[in-house]
Each structure stands twice: as structure tokens, then as C-alpha cells.
Amino acid sequence: xxxxxxxxxxxxxxxxxxxxxxxxxxxxxxxxxxxxxxxxxxxxxxxxxxxxxxxxxxxxxxxxxxxxxxxxxxxxxxxxxxxxxxxxxxxxxxxxxxxxxxxxxxxxxxxxxxxxxxxxxxxxxxxxxxxxxxxxxxxxxxxxxxxxxxxxxxxxxxxxxxxxxxxxxxxxxxxxxxxxxxxxxxxxxxxxxxxxxxxxxxxxxxxxxxxxxxxxxxxxxxxxxxxxxxxxxxxxxxxxxxxxxxxxxxxxxxxxxxxxxxxxxxxxxxxxxxxxxxxxxxxxxxxxxxxxxxxxxxxxxxxxxxxxxxxxxxxxxxxxxxxx
Amino acid sequence: xxxxxxxxxxxxxxxxxxxxxxxxxxxxxxxxxxxxxxxxxxxxxxxxxxxxxxxxxxxxxxxxxxxxxxxxxxxxxxxxxxxxxxxxxxxxxxxxxxxxxxxxxxxxxxxxxxxxxxxxxxxxxxxxxxxxxxxxxxxxxxxxxxxxxxxxxxxxxxxxxxxxxxxxxxxxxxxxxxxxxxxxxxxxxxxxxxxxxxxxxxxxxxxxxxxxxxxxxxxxxxxxxxxxxxxxxxxxxxxxxxxxxxxxxxxxxxxxxxxxxxxxxxxxxxxxxxxxxxxxxxxxxxxxxxxxxxxxxxxxxxxxxxxxxxxxxxxxxxxxxxxxxxxxxxxxxxxxxxxxxxxxxxxxxxxxxxxxxxxxxxxxxxxxxxxxxxxxxxxxxxxxxxxxxxxxxxxxxxxxxxxxxxxxxxxxxxxxxxxxxxxxxxxxxxxxxxxxxxxxxxxxxxxxxxxxxxxxxxxxxxxxxxxxxxxxxxxxxxxxxxxxxxxxxxxxxxxxxxxxxxxx
Numbered sequence: 001x002x003x004x005x006x007x008x009x010x011x012x013x014x015x016x017x018x019x020x021x022x023x024x025x026x027x028x029x030x031x032x033x034x035x036x037x038x039x040x041x042x043x044x045x046x047x048x049x050x051x052x053x054x055x056x057x058x059x060x061x062x063x064x065x066x067x068x069x070x071x072x073x074x075x076x077x078x079x080x081x082x083x084x085x086x087x088x089x090x091x092x093x094x095x096x097x098x099x100x101x102x103x104x105x106x107x108x109x110x111x112x113x114x115x116x117x118x119x120x121x122x123x124x125x126x127x128x129x130x131x132x133x134x135x136x137x138x139x140x141x142x143x144x145x146x147x148x149x150x151x152x153x154x155x156x157x158x159x160x161x162x163x164x165x166x167x168x169x170x171x172x173x174x175x176x177x178x179x180x181x182x183x184x185x186x187x188x189x190x191x192x193x194x195x196x197x198x199x200x201x202x203x204x205x206x207x208x209x210x211x212x213x214x215x216x217x218x219x220x221x222x223x224x225x226x227x228x229x230x231x232x233x234x235x236x237x238x239x240x241x242x243x244x245x246x247x248x249x250x251x252x253x254x255x256x257x258x259x260x261x262x263x264x265x266x267x268x269x270x271x272x273x274x275x276x277x278x279x280x281x282x283x284x285x286x287x288x289x290x291x292x293x294x295x296x297x298x299x300x301x302x303x304x305x306x307x308x309x310x311x312x313x314x315x316x317x318x319x320x321x322x323x324x
Numbered sequence: 325x326x327x328x329x330x331x332x333x334x335x336x337x338x339x340x341x342x343x344x345x346x347x348x349x350x351x352x353x354x355x356x357x358x359x360x361x362x363x364x365x366x367x368x369x370x371x372x373x374x375x376x377x378x379x380x381x382x383x384x385x386x387x388x389x390x391x392x393x394x395x396x397x398x399x400x401x402x403x404x405x406x407x408x409x410x411x412x413x414x415x416x417x418x419x420x421x422x423x424x425x426x427x428x429x430x431x432x433x434x435x436x437x438x439x440x441x442x443x444x445x446x447x448x449x450x451x452x453x454x455x456x457x458x459x460x461x462x463x464x465x466x467x468x469x470x471x472x473x474x475x476x477x478x479x480x481x482x483x484x485x486x487x488x489x490x491x492x493x494x495x496x497x498x499x500x501x502x503x504x505x506x507x508x509x510x511x512x513x514x515x516x517x518x519x520x521x522x523x524x525x526x527x528x529x530x531x532x533x534x535x536x537x538x539x540x541x542x543x544x545x546x547x548x549x550x551x552x553x554x555x556x557x558x559x560x561x562x563x564x565x566x567x568x569x570x571x572x573x574x575x576x577x578x579x580x581x582x583x584x585x586x587x588x589x590x591x592x593x594x595x596x597x598x599x600x601x602x603x604x605x606x607x608x609x610x611x612x613x614x615x616x617x618x619x620x621x622x623x624x625x626x627x628x629x630x631x632x633x634x635x636x637x638x639x640x641x642x643x644x645x646x647x648x649x650x651x652x653x654x655x656x657x658x659x660x661x662x663x664x665x666x667x668x669x670x671x672x673x674x675x676x677x678x679x680x681x682x683x684x685x686x687x688x689x690x691x692x693x694x695x696x697x698x699x700x701x702x703x704x705x706x707x708x709x710x711x712x713x714x715x716x717x718x719x720x721x722x723x724x725x726x727x728x729x730x731x732x733x734x735x736x737x738x739x740x741x742x743x744x745x746x747x748x749x750x751x752x753x754x755x756x757x758x759x760x761x762x763x764x765x766x767x768x769x770x771x772x773x774x775x776x777x778x779x780x781x782x783x784x785x786x787x788x789x790x791x792x793x794x795x796x797x798x799x800x801x802x803x804x805x806x807x808x809x810x811x812x813x814x815x816x817x818x819x820x821x822x823x824x825x826x827x828x
Binding site: 006007008009010011012096099100102103107110111114115159163257261262263315 | 395396397398571572577578581584585590591592593595596606607608609610613
């Protein structure tokens with residue numbers, strides 16, 4: 001049995017992006033879900049437009065000449081196939097990658113992807129309304145989770161697995177920063193006590209969207225503050241969606257690629273990961289918040305982009321001789 | 325028979341009348357692949373009885389569920405129209421096509437013989453050209469053919485094999501004789517459906533298959549890999565085989581995926597390969613890795629933009645150079661298209677005789693070669709009964725089907741024939757055999773053909789069975805998947821008296 005089967009650079013890139021797109025789909029569903037719970041009566045539009053801002057989609061949204069209403073934002077992310085940052089386009093991209101990867105991925109992965117894809121491309125408008133929206137988000141999350149579970153249980157653990165995980169982890173870390181950022185854009189009433197309660201409710205919502213509420217309550221002090229929530233989502237390496245855990249795992253997969261498969265070219269990516277970790281652990285969360293959480297999250301997102309670029313340069317670019 | 329009759333009556337009493345799904349089935353004058361009496365050990369009768377037990381409405385429901393499975397599994401081909409691409413399944417009919425052991429022996433021997441003759445012919449025309457010097461095949465038909473590749477002249481191929489994968493299109497006439505309609509010696513497709521159809525039957529119709537002794541079909545990938553390994557350049561210990569595909573937008577992409585998975589080799593696209601100093605490499609995460617055999621599903625014209633079509637985005641610059649240096653093997657070899665051409669087809673019985681000293685085991689459809697006086701005279705005298713086809717590469721263009729043509733069309737064909745007789749052949753209209761097929765209206769006869777697949781490295785192996793393509797439209801003789809054709813599972817029986825079930 002040959003244990004050093006080569007992996008086409010094109011396949012590695014496809015795995016990386018398939019995982020990224022699916023992770024994005026799941027997180028978009030989480031964001032939509034949490035946005036709905038934040039909808040303040042009479043000010044729905046502002047709540048929903050926060051989603052546009054944290055995804056930096058102002059331009060794409062404006063180009064469509066849409067008014068920033070709740071319905072328009074929901075349609076933009078759930079129904080508009082031409083919106084490259086929405087769920088239909090992300091799922092389409094994931095499936096196109098899966099099609100390219102068909103020789104490599106398991107039949108069960110491919111079949112679930114096909115069925116999920118077909119299901120999601122025909123969401124009726126009515127599912128965007130009222131209580132049905134949350135159920136729709138649940139179905140989307142479950143679709144991705146089914147993919148994740150099938151992949152965990154059936155995908156061969158050669159270097160392809162590491163590239164798949166790299167894509168997933170980079171996207172997950174990025175999405176957690178966006179989820180944290182949503183709080184920055186939300187409106188809070190002016191009164192002191194009212195403000196405190198509203199804020200904690202909102203942070204609870206963010207935790208729930210990240211599936212971290214109960215875990216957080218187990219480890220957080222009874223009189224927890226916003227700082228505790230931010231620290232949990234950024235730095236708690238026991239929480240599966242924390243940025244710190246994603247970075248740890250990224251490093252582990254990069255190390256695996258070097259040690260087990262002898263791939264050179266991981267050095268630059270590992271350096272970027274190291275910088276990310278230093279940024280997270282070098283300062284107290286209080287210091288991060290006081291100097292501006294939003295700017296800090298922006299910086300983390302930029303670091304993740306350059307980490308992805310290093311992986312691309314080292315492993316993917318070669319198969320596209322015409323690419324710059 | 326008494327007891328089964330009694331059981332039938334009891335069933336009617338408890339479940340109401342369940343009509344025999346074959347009650348309106350009438351194959352007419354055509355040869356029926358299921359009902360015609362043959363030495364099948366009673367298999368056909370049992371299949372028929374089981375179909376009756378299942379009943380037509382359950383057949384419809386299960387067939388629909390099975391087709392849904394195919395969509396979910398993405399076992400599809402892509403049809404392009406305007407700006408849209410639609411993934412379609414190859415319609416599947418659940419009533420199997422049965423070939424007896426004796427019938428299969430004839431087909432298998434005939435296919436092997438044909439492949440041997442095709443390879444001998446290709447070797448000869450690209451080397452010493454005996455066959456044209458001896459006047460058996462006209463020289464201009466061969467060397468003036470658009471698919472003749474001067475690059476192949478004097479080029480040695482391992483084991484003399486040019487056609488590693490061959491699909492032979494076979495039909496059956498009213499008497500039940502097998503006739504070869506066409507050889508596919510370039511990049512024949514369809515084998516994935518042979519294997520997938522069997523899997524589908526096993527999932528959706530286990531009760532039809534139970535106890536039947538049928539030759540298995542899932543050995544294809546292993547045999548193919550073995551052949552691809554055999555033909556790799558000499559002196560390579562562990563040759564790296566790849567399958568070269570035009571990519572996900574090709575209509576046969578599913579088949580490429582299937583074959584690469586069954587062989588366990590990478591499916592590459594042109595951009596994955598690079599040629600350096602006449603050696604072929606694939607681009608991997610660990611840098612470049614040598615490639616030794618390429619099973620290419622890309623036509624000759626697109627293989628290497630530096631040699632053939634310069635606008636090809638699918639190929640690999642320098643590939644032909646590497647191949648001519650003997651550093652990589654291509655399967656099929658370049659230049660096989662000259663052998664499966666319509667013009668050459670007419671000469672196949674003579675080609676077989678010339679190289680192998682044998683009569684053809686499988687006959688051609690009777691073909692009149694109009695460049696020969698006898699053929700021309702006969703054709704002109706029977707224009708209203710014959711199919712007149714132009715030779716050369718012009719495909720389906722210019723065909724006149726005598727029995728369906730108007731007087732004016734017949735006269736136009738006559739004029740064209742007289743103007744350039746050597747551009748034409750003619751054949752009788754073949755009344756293809758039929759097989760019972762599930763339709764909206766019930767079980768009805770539909771015409772079908774058979775494409776067995778032969779794999780040749782050191783020697784030739786034929787996958788038992790092949791692709792049975794069915795014209796799903798009533799009366800239609802067109803079985804092509806692009807024109808709404810479907811397919812059936814093809815059973816080759818193990819021997820004449822299967823022991824799976826006692827005969828009634």
C-alpha cells in the first residue's frame with residue numbers, strides 16, 4: 001500500500017474552498033438567526049442592516065438599488081443567487097468545488113451535497129417570514145453539520161483532510177470575529193440600567209448564535225460582563241468556535257502537512273498563524289476593548305486573509321500557470 | 325403450472341385484479357430480447373413472472389425512486405443549450421436485457437477479433453502499408469483521411485496496441501443475428517453506466533436479481549488499471565497512471581470521475597500537467613510528480629496545442645513531444661480515428677480476413693461500397709430501400725433513408741452518387757431488435773443496441789455485457805443519449821442452466 005499518494009494542487013485548493021464556503025453558509029445562517037432575535041420593534045431595518053455592514057456588503061447591496069429593509073436584507077443573503085456573499089452563491093461554489101473533487105470525496109459526501117444544494121436553491125419567499133425564518137436557518141445549519149459529520153466519518157485522512165480543515169478553520173475564525181462585531185453595530189438604549197440589561201441580552205444572543213451560551217455559563221462568573229463574553233469567543237481554547245482554538249488547530253494542520261507529508265512551504269503560513277496567536281494572547285481583553293474591539297477584529301480578519309494567501313501561494317498557485 | 329395458477333387466483337381474490345403487465349406487449353415482427361425462445365435456462369420466463377408479481381404500478385414507483393437516486397448521486401451527463409447547463413440522468417429501464425452464455429461467447433469472440441484486426445490494421449498503415457499496397461483497402465481512403473496522423477508513422481506502441489479501449493456498437497436484426505454497426509476506437513464512452521446500472525438494479529430491484537447467475541461487471545476498473553500499467557513506458561517500476569479529462573463542464577465528466585475512482589488514479593485536467601524536457605509531470609502540493617500513462621478522454625485534436633489545434637485550452641503543450649520520446653503512453657494512441665471511420669468500416673470484413681486469415685465472427689451490416697462498380701449499380705437500383713451515407717468524417721450529414729425519402733430526395737441522392745461515387749456507401753435499413761420497456765402506457769417494445777467494451781494491454785478482455793441503449797420513443801431507432809435514449813442493465817448468464825432457482 002502506498003502511503004505517499006500525491007495530491008493534485010488543484011484538489012488541495014478545491015478542498016480548502018469547499019470547506020470555507022460551507023462554513024460560511026453555516027455562519028451566515030447563524031448571523032441571520034441572531035439578527036432576527038435582535039430585531040427591535042419599529043427599528044427592524046437598522047438591525048438587519050448591521051448584517052450588511054459586518055459583511056462589508058454595503059456596496060453590493062447598494063448596487064442593486066435596494067432599500068435597506070429587513071426583507072431586502074434577508075432576500076439578499078438567502079435568495080439572491082447573484083450575491084456572491086449570500087448563501088445560494090456560497091453553496092453553489094461549494095458544490096462546484098465538490099464536483100471537481102468528485103474523484104476524491106466519498107460518495108456519501110457528494111450525495112448529501114447534491115441534495116442539500118438542490119433543497120437550498122428553491123427556498124420559497126414565504127420561509128423568510130416570522131417564525132419560519134428561524135426554522136429555515138436551523139435547516140441550513142443542519143445541512144452543513146450533516147456535511148461535516150459525513151466528512152468526519154467518511155473522508156480519507158490523507159493530506160487532503162488537512163487542506164479541508166485549513167479552509168474550514170480560517171473561515172470559522174473569520175466568522176466568529178464577524179459575529180462579535182455585530183454587537184458593535186447594534187443600537188443600545190440610552191438609560192443606564194436599561195442599557196446594561198439590553199447589552200447582556202444581546203451578548204447572550206451572540207453566544208447562542210455561536211452555540212456557546214451554555215458552555216459560557218458554565219465557565220463564566222455569575223456577574224459576567226461583556227469582557228467575559230469577548231474573551232470567551234476570542235480566547236477560550238475549549239470553545240470550538242473561538243478564534244484562539246481555530247488558530248491552534250490551523251497550526252497543528254500546517255505542522256502535520258510539513259511533518260507527515262514533507263510539504264515545504266508551510267513556513268510563511270505558520271508565521272502568520274504565530275502572529276495571530278500573539279495578537280490574541282499578548283494583550284488582555286480589557287485592553288483590546290478599550291482600544292477598540294471593532295478595529296481589533298478588523299485586524300484579525302486581515303491576518304486571516306494573509307494567512308490564506310500564504311497557503312495559496314505555497315500550495316495552490318502552481319497548477320494555474322497563467323495566474324498572476 | 326397448476327399451483328401457480330391457483331396462487332394467481334388467490335391473489336386476485338385478496339387484492340383485486342392485477343393485470344399481467346405483458347398483456348398488451350407485442351413485439352411484432354422484431355426480435356424480442358426477452359420473449360424469444362433461447363437457451364437461457366428459464367431466466368427470461370422467471371424475470372417475466374417476477375415483473376408480473378411486482379406489478380406495473382410498483383414498477384413505475386420503484387423506477388421513479390431509482391431515477392431519483394441517480395439524480396442525488398449525480399450520475400448525470402450535462403446537456404448544454406444556450407446559456408444553461410442541465411444535469412440529466414440517462415433514463416434507466418428496470419427490465420434487464422438478457423444475453424445467454426452462448427450469445428455472449430459469440431459477441432466476445434467477435435469483439436476480440438475486431439480489436440485484433442483494428443490494431444493490426446493501424447500498425448500496418450503507420451508502418452509498411454501492406455494492406456494498401458495489396459489493394460485491399462484504397463490508399464486514398466486511409467492516407468487522405470482527416471483522422472490519419474502522420475505523427476504516428478514508424479512510431480512503436482507497446483504490444484502493438486493502439487486501441488486500448490474499444491466500444492463496438494452491435495445491433496440485432498429480425499432473425500436475431502448480431503451485426504456490427506460501428507467501431508468506436510477513439511474515446512468510447514458509456515462503460516460507467518454498465519456498472520452503475522447493475523448497482524442500481526441491486527439497490528432497487530433485488531427481487532428481480534435474486535438467485536440469478538449473472539456475470540459480474542465491477543471488475544472493469546481493475547482490468548483497466550492493469551492494462552494502463554502494462555502499457556506504461558518500459559523500465560518504470562511503479563508507473564503513475566492518470567485520467568485526463570476536459571473537466572467538470574464536459575458532458576461525460578461523471579464517467580471520467582467514475583473511471584478515475586475505479587482505477588484509484590488522479591483525474592487530471594490539462595492545467596494539472598506540465599511537460600519539461602520531454603517528460604510529463606502533474607502539479608501536486610509537493611511539487612511536480614512524474615506521470616507515465618495517460619488515459620485521455622480528450623480527442624487527438626485537443627491533446628497538444630503546439631502540434632494540433634493551437635486554440636486548445638484542454639491539452640498540454642509538449643505532450644506529443646514527450647510521447648514521441650517514449651516517456652509517456654497515451655491511451656488510446658493518437659491516430660486511431662482512421663480505423664473506426666465509416667469509410668474503413670465497410671472494409672472491416674476484408675481487413676479481418678487480411679490480417680487474421682479468418683472470416684468475421686460478427687458480420688457487418690451489409691454495406692455496398694459505391695466506389696466499386698458492383699456496389700454502385702446495386703445502390704442505384706435500390707435507392708428506395710437503402711440508407712445512403714457519405715463516407716469520410718462528415719458524420720450524420722447527407723444521409724438519405726430510402727424508405728422515408730421523397731422522390732425528389734431520392735433523385736438528389738442519385739445525382740450525388742453519380743457525381744462522386746467513392747464518397748458513398750449504402751446499407752439496408754436494419755430493423756433493430758426490441759426489448760420490453762416500462763413506459764407510461766405499460767410495458768412496450770422499444771428498439772435497442774449493445775455496446776460491449778474491450779480493454780487491451782498485453783491481451784484483450786471484454787467486459788461481460790456492455791451498454792444496452794434503448795430508444796425510449798415509440799418506433800424510434802435512435803438510441804443516443806443526447807436524443808433521449810435510455811439504458812438497461814445487461815445480464816450475461818453464467819451458463820445454460822443456472823442453479824439459483826428450480827425451474828417451475
